[in-house]
Amino acid sequence: GQSLEQPSEVTAVEGAIVQINCTYQTSGFYGLSWYQQHDGGAPTFLSYNALDGLEETGRFSSFLSRSDSYGYLLLQELQMKDSASYFCADADQGGKLIFGQGTELSVKP
């Protein structure tokens, strides 16, 4: 089976750095993805990690440790528009893609 755990809420101030953690239990794990969802909108893809290490895309970075079944999303230079829900998701070898419950990020001025 597959399951993912992430914190339900995180609060940070504008300009700061925030880390959103995700632990997973998946047989036949393929890779970990991250998605952003603003209220009322569809989720949008942020990043994907198949191998251990850090992937950087602008202000956003994502990290994976397969041995620890753990990953995180790092958001730097936070902006008000980063207030949203963030989901980690993993796929098994059969193609099934499961999402975590989501972390609601609130960015304060």
Add this chain to the structure above:
Amino acid sequence: NAGVTQTPKFRILKIGQSMTLQCAQDMNHNYMYWYRQDPGMGLKLIYYSVGAGITDKGEVPNGYNVSRSTTEDFPLRLELAAPSQTSVYFCASSYSRGLGGSNEKLFFGSGTQLSVL
């Protein structure tokens, strides 16, 4: 570039009615997914397909059916609608799984808000 198109955007059903949520993609993607999202919750996988003619159950398949007769279309059928099926439904597609990089990116439709009263 249409991407993933879902219809309708909103629908109200009475208990016991049936309906089909339509989903079409024009990116020649092999993988297609149906998710539901209840208020303040994550996305739950209903059904998915890895190619035309192949479908499989996700986390919450009860009360739903799907078919994938073409690469482009992946309709979701609700039979005997129940209040517990009130939710926002998202269809999504991706090129593949396991090839890494942009191939893993899931493209989402804009969603269907369904109320069963």
